[in-house]
């Protein structure tokens with residue numbers, strides 16, 4: 552996770568090995584799109600190497616246009632793919648696996664890798680549920696984020712005991728095609744989910760609010776959004792590339808007696824740091840609850 556910005560992108564493009572496996576997605580929504588677009592745009596896979604299923608046509612059209620193999624039958628994906636990414640909402644996991652099992656008719660040997668991106672669902676639960684369709688399932692639990700669509704994603708994953716070193720390698724290849732990726736212990740997955748999985752939603756809210764402030768001060772909406780977006784992009788790049796602590800970088804913007812420190816004063820009085828920390832904690836707690844419900 553050490554290289555930043557354009558340099559990392561350049562390295563990524565050089566390092567993206569073509570993935571020779573067939574990649575399946577059960578669920579065709581936002582997360583499948585983010586991972587799939589990362590894979591296709593980086594050149595790691597062709598759309599024709601992707602098999603994808605969803606119960607309705609709501610999201611399937613985009614995939615058909617790209618040239619992926621689509622179906623409303625989850626068994627079609629499991630039969631054809633080497634690596635199957637579970638990308639439905641956690642509450643639909645049981646239904647999705649029941650449909651798969653009905654369509655397959657018999658247990659599969661453990662020749663396929665299952666990668667779950669479902670928030671909160673632990674590896675032991677996934678293994679238990681997957682035993683309905685596979686003998687000794689090989690499972691990886693991953694947490695990507697939507698910026699994978701623009702190859703600036705940030706993903707973490709953990710492996711099960713049954714996953715092989717080759718499974719770890721292919722998982723790394725899949726997720727680093729869309730940005731940064733690292734393996735972590737499962738005990739940190741819910742925390743990582745809150746920071747980088749849900750994080751884009753928090754950042755978008757802050758960006759919208761900053762743009763509203765700019766509009767309030769008379770800047771047209773489109774320019775306000777562009778100013779904010781470039782500011783967030785540049786600030787993130789400075790943190791990644793300078794190696795300086797964000798506090799140091801903040802200090803370098805705030806001149807003594809200047810205008811920036813007056814804005815900071817308002818943020819601090821409103822408790823912005825505590826609120827953001829509470830947001831992370833609330834998100835982790837909800838992931839833990841979701842894990843217990845499944």
Ligand SMILES: NC(=O)c1ccc[n+]([C@@H]2O[C@H](COP(=O)([O-])OP(=O)(O)OC[C@H]3O[C@@H](n4cnc5c(N)ncnc54)[C@H](OP(=O)(O)O)[C@@H]3O)[C@@H](O)[C@H]2O)c1
Nearest residue numbers: 578579580581582605606607610639640641643647669670
């Ligand atoms: N969105 C994020 O930023 C993010 C980040 C990290 C992890 N995740 C995780 O990614 C997963 C998917 O989230 P999302 O935002 O992509 O949701 P989404 O946009 O609502 O997409 C869910 C997909 O699952 C499909 N689906 C529903 N029931 C199904 C079934 N029985 N069999 C097969 N497919 C089924 C839906 O079908 P239709 O197309 O027919 O509706 C849809 O294509 C969640 O578990 C979430 O925790 C999301």
